């Protein structure tokens with residue numbers, strides 16, 4: 001069924017979450033464990049308010065939590081590559097991801113919107129200067145190295161460009177207009193627990209006659225909204241789908 005819908009669709013919107021990257025060896029932020037010396041949850045530490053009150057400790061925890069992603073050694077997997085190949089078949093594909101690992105870009109997808117920001121960069125809250133991974137890694141606590149007009153170093157502790165709890169999720173306008181213009185919405189590897197992302201399938205359920213597909217290993221509370229629900233591995237699902245598409249073309 002999915003292969004037929006993909007063949008028919010011209011414009012496709014895709015929402016992806018942590019489940020898309022597990023096959024690349026990247027653990028789910030919510031289910032992975034770390035070393036914790038204090039009685040703090042990850043969601044508390046990865047919040048805007050914690051960064052504002054404890055910027056130095058924030059960076060310590062941030063680097064611990066994201067160390068595997070910061071290493072940037074991971075490769076795109078079957079799921080990412082499948083979405084890239086849809087473009088090669090002439091489909092207009094827009095990907096809205098909650099992941100910060102950059103693997104859709106690495107796979108070569110052209111239109112990727114990082115709803116939860118980027119782990120690759122950080123910016124100075126004071127002067128706005130932007131820095132890449134090299135600078136972020138240089139010191140335990142990365143600081144702004146640009147000079148003020150009087151020649152002094154700015155020195156402010158940088159803020160990661162990852163969206164923290166309490167920050168605004170990015171590209172919400174783009175996702176609404178993209179889904180509005182798409183024939184098909186595919187949600188992959190997300191349990192749709194987090195607001196406002198989980199609002200999108202709800203809003204589109206009764207708008208127009210676009211098809212909505214969910215591919216996720218575990219059932220979600222929003223399964224009933226979708227025309228097609230697949231509780232299986234993303235890699236296996238896209239492999240089978242691609243086989244069907246090839247057969248149909250022969």
Ligand SMILES: [Zn+2]
Pocket residue numbers: 124125126127128129144145146154155156
């Ligand atoms: Zn600065």
